[in-house]
Amino acid sequence: MTKSLTALFGGTFDPIHYGHLLPAVALVEEVKLSQVSLLPNHIPPHKTQPEASTYQRIEMLKLAIADYPMxxxxxxxxxxxxxxxxxxxxxxxxxxxxxxxxxPGLAFILGQDSLLSLPTWNNWQTLLNYCHLLICRRPGYAENSDNPQLKDWIERHQTKNIDDLHTHPNGFIYFANTPLENISATEIREKISNGKSCETLLPPKVWQYIQAEHLYGT
Incomplete structure (x- = not known):
């Protein structure tokens, strides 16, 4: 048995919101993670460049996790x-x-949308050589891939047994029962630019920071 299972959760976090935070906290409980480290991307290969600066995104992350010791x-x-x-x-x-x-058991957290796009990633089939994958469901995305290669890869490595994640350092794909949060950073930025409030979608300190910094058109 490994001493602990820790996870990385990558993203642009432009801005971070409850669609990131609530599934991460739920995963800690469901999979018995000792820690989740949020991994802000500098230049994400598959997304448009962030609107907020690197400094601003990091500051929002710090504010968002202040009340989440895990x-x-x-x-x-x-x-x-x-x-x-x-x-x-x-x-x-x-x-x-x-x-x-x-x-040590290491895991990388992916949304269902990112899982389905894996064949476009660099050396995607070797990811499991280094970690497990924890998949968070996303509203509106199919459970199965239409890509035969990806579908076969998932079937060969999928487990429903959490113990596998703790007794092996890497190699498994686990579909988590995390809450389905239909929130996207794109939607938040668009709402803010149109003068709409997003205070229910973000931690209060993050929403205050966005207003103070006049981000996304505020």
Whole structure:
């Protein structure tokens, strides 16, 4: 049995919202994670560039997790050596595994939408060499992939047994029963730019920061 199972949760977090936070907290309880580290991307290869600055996104993360002791921030993709090129998940996971050695259980949290897009990722089929994948369901996304290669890969590695995540350092895909939060950062930015309040979608301190910094058209 490994001493602990920790997870990384990557994202642009532009801004961070309850659609990120509530599933992460639910995963801690369901899978018995010792820690979830939020991993802000510098240059996400599959998304448009963030509207908020790197500094502003980090400040919002700090405000958002202040009341969640099980959450932390991992700044590795913000390191100076990686600021001039896209952040590839496989490189992050390789470095993370190297730092932790062979035995600890490591997991990477993905939304269902990201799982279905995996075949577009760099070296996606090697992700499980370094960690487990914890999949959070997303409203409006199919349970199964139309891609035969991805579908076969998921079926070969899927487990419904949480013990597998704790007794093996990597190699499994687990579909979690996290809350279906129909919230997106794109929707939040659009609402704010149209003068609508988003205070129910974000932690209060994050909403106050967005207003104070005049982010997203406030």
């Amino acid at each position: 959450l932390s921030i991992d700044m590795r993709e913000m390191s100076q050596s990686r600021l001039d090129r896209p952040s590839y998940t496989i490189e992050t996971l390789q470095a993370w595994r190297m730092e932790n050695g062979d035995q």
